[in-house]
Structure formats: structure tokens, C-alpha cells
Amino acid sequence: MPRPLIALDWGTTRARAFLISAAGEVLERRSADQGIQSVPVGGFPAAFETIAGELRRAAPDAAIVLAGMVGSRNGWIEAHYVPCPASPDAIAAAGMTATLADGTPATILPGLSCDEGAFDVMRGEETLIVGLRIDDGIACLPGTHSKWALVEHGSIVRFASFMTGEIYGLLREHSILSRLAEEPSGDDTPRGAALGLAAAARPGGLLNTAFASRSEVLAGRMPGGAVGPYLSALLVGHEIAGAQALFGRGQRVHLVADGVLAQSYGAALAAAGLEATLTTPEAAFVAGVRRLAERVAA
Amino acid sequence: MPRPLIALDWGTTRARAFLISAAGEVLERRSADQGIQSVPVGGFPAAFETIAGELRRAAPDAAIVLAGMVGSRNGWIEAHYVPCPASPDAIAAAGMTATLADGTPATILPGLSCDEGAFDVMRGEETLIVGLRIDDGIACLPGTHSKWALVEHGSIVRFASFMTGEIYGLLREHSILSRLAEEPSGDDTPRGAALGLAAAARPGGLLNTAFASRSEVLAGRMPGGAVGPYLSALLVGHEIAGAQALFGRGQRVHLVADGVLAQSYGAALAAAGLEATLTTPEAAFVAGVRRLAERVAA
Numbered sequence: 162m163p164r165p166l167i168a169l170d171w172g173t174t175r176a177r178a179f180l181i182s183a184a185g186e187v188l189e190r191r192s193a194d195q196g197i198q199s200v201p202v203g204g205f206p207a208a209f210e211t212i213a214g215e216l217r218r219a220a221p222d223a224a225i226v227l228a229g230m231v232g233s234r235n236g237w238i239e240a241h242y243v244p245c246p247a248s249p250d251a252i253a254a255a256g257m258t259a260t261l262a263d264g265t266p267a268t269i270l271p272g273l274s275c276d277e278g279a280f281d282v283m284r285g286e287e288t289l290i291v292g293l294r295i296d297d298g299i300a301c302l303p304g305t306h307s308k309w310a311l312v313e314h315g316s317i318v319r320f321a322s323f324m325t326g327e328i329y330g331l332l333r334e335h336s337i338l339s340r341l342a343e344e345p346s347g348d349d350t351p352r353g354a355a356l357g358l359a360a361a362a363r364p365g366g367l368l369n370t371a372f373a374s375r376s377e378v379l380a381g382r383m384p385g386g387a388v389g390p391y392l393s394a395l396l397v398g399h400e401i402a403g404a405q406a407l408f409g410r411g412q413r414v415h416l417v418a419d420g421v422l423a424q425s426y427g428a429a430l431a432a433a434g435l436e437a438t439l440t441t442p443e444a445a446f447v448a449g450v451r452r453l454a455e456r457v458a459a
Numbered sequence: 460m461p462r463p464l465i466a467l468d469w470g471t472t473r474a475r476a477f478l479i480s481a482a483g484e485v486l487e488r489r490s491a492d493q494g495i496q497s498v499p500v501g502g503f504p505a506a507f508e509t510i511a512g513e514l515r516r517a518a519p520d521a522a523i524v525l526a527g528m529v530g531s532r533n534g535w536i537e538a539h540y541v542p543c544p545a546s547p548d549a550i551a552a553a554g555m556t557a558t559l560a561d562g563t564p565a566t567i568l569p570g571l572s573c574d575e576g577a578f579d580v581m582r583g584e585e586t587l588i589v590g591l592r593i594d595d596g597i598a599c600l601p602g603t604h605s606k607w608a609l610v611e612h613g614s615i616v617r618f619a620s621f622m623t624g625e626i627y628g629l630l631r632e633h634s635i636l637s638r639l640a641e642e643p644s645g646d647d648t649p650r651g652a653a654l655g656l657a658a659a660a661r662p663g664g665l666l667n668t669a670f671a672s673r674s675e676v677l678a679g680r681m682p683g684g685a686v687g688p689y690l691s692a693l694l695v696g697h698e699i700a701g702a703q704a705l706f707g708r709g710q711r712v713h714l715v716a717d718g719v720l721a722q723s724y725g726a727a728l729a730a731a732g733l734e735a736t737l738t739t740p741e742a743a744f745v746a747g748v749r750r751l752a753e754r755v756a757a
Contacts, residue, residue: 279671366701403664
């Protein structure tokens with residue numbers, strides 16, 4: 162008989178906790194700064210209590226499943242990477258059992274590794290991809306280090322990381338371009354984004370087209386407020402082109418994003434002529450952790 | 460009758476000064492931290508005296524020609540960009556005259572602008588390219604913001620900038636990759652460079668392959684000392700691929716570099732199957748400023 166579920170997406174800098182009813186409804190959610198890097202050795206049972214203690218008292222019989230960096234070498238208990246191709250069954254089967262302060266067991270999910278071309282790893286994103294419930298398609302999870310994954314017959318066949326968000330931050334805050342970038346006003350954002358997407362298709366490549374925003378501003382042909390949107394769209398356009406080169410363009414793209422990332426990636430996917438569907442990270446995580454929890458319990 | 464020449468390559472942060480005999484021999488050279496950004500308003504005659512006063516006393520009758528950012532809006536006198544295609548005659552004709560403290564005239568050379576695809580500008584590099592004395596070919600000037608230029612019938616037809624050196628610095632010093640990068644030891648440099656050049660040809664693009672060095676080190680498949688050489692070769696490989704896409708690959712590449720840049724670009728050009736010749740920046744500047752000084756005097 163199905164039980165409620167307490168599920169944590171526990172990363173390096175943040176933890177998000179959900180109390181999910183047996184029917185799949187999110188009853189409570191918590192967000193905490195207590196990422197694994199702030200947890201001292203031996204401190205995970207106490208940290209869990211701080212993050213999710215209230216949820217446990219609200220549902221004492223709930224199953225407990227933790228995803229993300231909590232399963233890394235620097236986490237609570239290391240759950241070794243499952244090599245791709247990886248089915249939801251294989252991911253659930255590789256879960257490790259941690260013990261809470263009161264002796265209750267909790268399942269820590271593993272991450273995935275991929276060894277196609279270059280070695281790559283993920284922790285946490287696999288749960289969101291499982292939550293998309295797709296048999297065949299491509300998943301796109303934008304972020305500091307975006308992940309793209311190819312799903313076939315319900316298994317994650319291979320994936321790749323792109324340091325799009327981090328390079329955006331470096332260019333926007335620490336490069337020569339940051340000096341002439343201004344906060345967008347008026348039509349700067351759509352104008353910069355359109356110019357950036359067009360530039361992503363130019364032959365000179367990222368090193369050339371990123372720098373071009375400087376010359377365009379100095380020549381008075383682009384407002385300073387368009388530099389940030391230009392760089393964002395340029396980088397997202399390059400990420401999409403790289404992912405297409407790796408995974409092909411025949412499949413529907415399942416975008417997992419909300420807020421400005423949903424907008425910018427949605428626009429860039431449309432500009433690339435790709436069909437896309439949108440799922441929020443919370444919906445994908447909740448659906449994914451439920452699917453994996455069912456398999457852990459089975 | 461030919462005169463000796465005092466020539467300055469006067470950039471934003473540094474100035475290099477040469478006393479060149481009428482026959483073209485470098486008799487004296489000076490290097491100073493006194494870039495144009497350190498010169499106060501109205502301070503250029505005094506700054507010139509500090510940098511090149513000794514050279515003037517050694518050759519009171521020398522012609523004086525200044526190249527680089529000294530001709531920008533923030534320099535001594537603005538010498539407006541000459542639009543491409545630009546011949547040596549056109550560059551020399553656009554020189555402006557500044558007046559030294561004792562009333563002697565000095566010529567300030569202009570930079571170039573290019574409006575093919577994106578707007579781009581250079582100041583100083585045009586003099587080095589003229590110094591290559593090529594009728595037809597491609598010039599590659601590596602640096603913080605590398606320049607590539609296409610020369611046809613002795614004129615600079617078009618050019619493009621690549622922010623290769625700056626992005627290398629950002630990735631190496633400020634990104635997640637900097638944490639696991641170590642100083643190269645033993646065979647790390649050739650190994651990292653070979654891996655980086657191979658990665659530049661992979662389909663995922665720069666955002667994917669830059670991040671891959673992290674996973675490779677975490678998996679124990681690449682030493683931390685190889686990260687820097689990997690990133691350098693990866694970025695140079697992307698720069699070369701972008702430049703080939705813009706300028707074609709049929710022409711010989713004239714590389715203007717010395718030291719580690721001569722090595723890394725030489726290796727990357729060879730890996731790309733491109734024929735290259737090497738000229739040092741000093742040799743290119745001296746030859747170029749002499750060619751332009753002759754035309755100014757004519």
C-alpha cells in the first residue's frame with residue numbers, strides 16, 4: 162500500500178525538501194541553505210532533522226528518499242555512479258541506505274556516469290529526467306552546468322554537460338565585456354537576445370562572437386543594456402548547437418526550467434527550429450523521486 | 460635621404476620604444492609601464508619624453524612614429540579608424556600629427572575598422588600585419604584578444620578578434636576548473652595540449668569540452684597539471700577553427716608570436732593541417748612601422 166514520501170534534492174549549496182502524499186500531491190515544501198558543503202563530518206543526521214524534521218513529524222510513516230550531491234564522496238554516504246545506459250530500475254537498485262538519528266532508514270539515490278567521447282557525471286539531474294516519464298526524447302536541464310540527456314526506451318542512454326551558466330557569469334561579471342554592460346532597460350532584452358541568437362549562427366565561433374558585443378557597443382550600434390541578453394542568448398545558442406551535434410535533432414526536446422531560463426531556452430529552442438515541451442524542476446523532481454521510490458520499495 | 464626612426468608601440472598598459480637606423484637595424488629598445496591609461500590629460504609630451512627621451516638625444520634627427528592605443532579617443536590625438544580594405548598607403552595617409560614638448564612633429568598612426576558580419580576594430584596590430592610584407596595570406600596575432608586578418612594584393616581586406624587569451628584566464632583563474640588545475644609537471648603539458656586539441660574537434664562545442672576536463676580529472680583520467688595546457692589548446696583550436704570558417708583555409712598562415720604562444724599556436728596550426736610561418740612581434744612591428752614611416756615621409 163502506497164505511503165507518503167519525504168524527498169530531498171540535496172545539493173552542494175542548497176537543499177529542497179518535499180512532503181508528497183501517497184497520491185503524489187506536494188503537501189509541504191522547505192528550502193534551506195544547508196547544502197552538503199556546510200555539513201560537518203558526522204553531521205548529516207542532524208542536518209536532515211533541521212531541514213526536514215517538521216515534515217517527519219507531519220508524516221511519521223513516510224518513506225524517505227534523498228537525491229543529489231548528498232550521495233557523493235563528500236556527502237552522507239557515497240552512492241556510486243550508475244554507468245549509462247541506465248534505466249529507472251537500475252538507478253533505484255543502486256540506492257544506498259543511510260540511518261537517521263532515530264534509526265529510521267533513508268534511501269540515498271546514486272548519480273550517473275557516461276563515457277561517450279568524454280567522461281561525464283551527474284547527481285540529482287537523473288531524478289528529474291526520470292520524472293519526465295519519456296520513453297524516447299532529449300532532456301535539457303539548463304543551469305550553471307547545463308545537462309542534456311538522450312532517453313531511449315525509458316533509459317538514459319548518454320548525456321553531456323555544458324558550462325553555459327558559469328561562463329555567462331564570468332563574461333558578465335569579470336571580463337572586459339562587463340565594463341560596458343549595463344542593466345537592460347526598455348527593449349534592450351529582446352534586442353540583445355535576438356542579436357545573440359543570430360550571432361550564435363555566425364561562422365567565427367564563440368570566442369569571436371562574444372567579443373563582438375564590445376565592438377558593437379563601442380560603435381554605438383548596440384546599447385550597453387543589450388550586452389547581458391546578447392551573451393546569454395549567444396551562449397544558449399551555442400549550447401543547443403553543441404547538444405544537437407551530440408544527440409541529433411530528430412527528437413522532441415523536454416526542457417526542465419522555470420523563470421528566465423524557461424524563457425531564454427524556450428526562445429532559443431524555437432529559433433533553432435526544435436519542438437520543445439516545458440516541465441518545471443519541481444514537477445520533474447517530484448515525479449522522478451516518486452518513480453524511483455516505488456522501485457526502491459518494490 | 461632616409462633618416463633613422465624612433466617608433467613606439469604605445470598600448471593601454473605598456474609602451475615599447477625602438478630606435479631604428481636608416482638601414483633598418485634596431486639600435487636601442489625601451490619598454491615602460493607607461494601605457495596610455497596612466498597618462499594624465501595633457502601629459503603625453505612629458506610621457507613621451509620619459510619613455511623615449513634618451514632615444515631622441517641619441518638620434519636628434521630621427522623621424523618619430525607612434526602606433527597603438529595612443530591614437531585612440533583616450534590617447535594623445537585621435538586618429539580615426541581606416542575602414543577595410545586598407546592598403547599601407549591608406550593607413551599612412553590617415554596618420555595624425557602630434558607635437559612634442561620641443562615643437563618637433565610626431566606621426567600617430569590610425570587603427571582599422573572592419574564591418575563584415577560584425578563590426579570590429581584594431582589599433583597597433585595593423586602595423587605588425589603591414590610588417591609581414593605579404594601580398595596574399597592570412598595573419599594570426601595571438602593574445603588576450605587575438606586578431607586574424609586576410610591580406611589580398613597587399614591590403615588588409617578584413618579581420619576578426621577572438622577573446623581567447625582572456626577566456627583562458629577566466630577559466631584558469633576564476634572558474635570551477637581552477638580548483639582542480641595544478642601547475643604542470645613532467646609530461647602534463649604535452650599530454651594536456653594533445654587532449655585539448657583533440658577535444659577542439661569534438662562535436663559538443665567549447666561549453667561542453669571545457670567542462671569535460673573537470674570530469675576527466677575527477678575520474679583520475681587526466682592529471683590536474685594537464686588542465687591548463689588542455690584549456691589553452693582547446694581554446695586555440697576553437698580560435699583556429701573559427702578563423703578558418705571566416706577566412707578559409709587555402710592560404711598560408713603568418714603567425715606573429717614568440718615564446719609559449721609561438722609554441723602553442725604553432726602546434727595547433729600544424730594539427731589543423733595549416734602551413735604557417737613565424738615572425739616575432741618585434742620584427743613585425745619594426746618592419747611595419749618602417750614601411751608606414753616611408754609612406755608618411757613621401
